[in-house]
């Protein structure tokens with residue numbers, strides 16, 4: 001089963017909400033139905049900005065509709081693209097100044113289960129995402145193992161994140177919930193350092 005586990009997605013959202021400051025920048029690298037994007041848009045407040053990305057037009061439209069329903073569309077740019085191109089998609093002045101980046105991998109619940117995130121694209125994104133974080137910023141990745149390619153992607157995520165320099169980033173691995181078949185895993189990367197307003201110079 002690939003539907004998001006409420007405890008784990010809730011945990012990822014709480015961690016991001018705690019890290020985000022008013023006026024922050026945030027990125028939803030797999031916006032799907034827009035639930036995480038709506039949370040990020042609320043957390044950054046009216047002066048913040050969110051970039052939401054999905055490969056499917058249906059997901060970008062669903063995200064736009066979810067934002068419009070909450071009157072949050074003004075602070076979000078939602079685009080149809082692959083997070084594999086994250087480096088080109090993120091404005092140059094966001095690098096080192098992003099409060100939260102989130103990946104909820106797998107397929108769109110209720111959508112085409114044949115369209116899933118793929119390790120070769122996710123890897124390109126994860127090579128860039130930690131470097132986007134400001135001090136105190138957080139990256140969350142939820143990885144699923146129940147669909148074709150999911151186990152390989154989960155192993156790849158873990159391998160890639162374990163390569164991060166421990167002097168700059170701290171990695172937490174949240175074990176899957178017991179009693180579920182093919183449960184999701186949550187990876188959390190925190191950029192070391194205190195939270196700072198996003199208009200500080202990156203370092």
Ligand SMILES: C[S@@+](CC[C@H](N)C(=O)[O-])C[C@H]1O[C@@H](n2cnc3c(N)ncnc32)[C@H](O)[C@@H]1O
Nearest residue numbers: 030031032033034035036054055082083108117
């Ligand atoms: C589990 S859903 C995301 C759920 C979403 N965060 C929400 O709150 O509704 C995974 C999404 O990843 C998208 N996706 C697949 N490959 C992608 C890629 N290379 N870049 C960006 N999104 C991708 C799928 O289209 C799908 O909508």
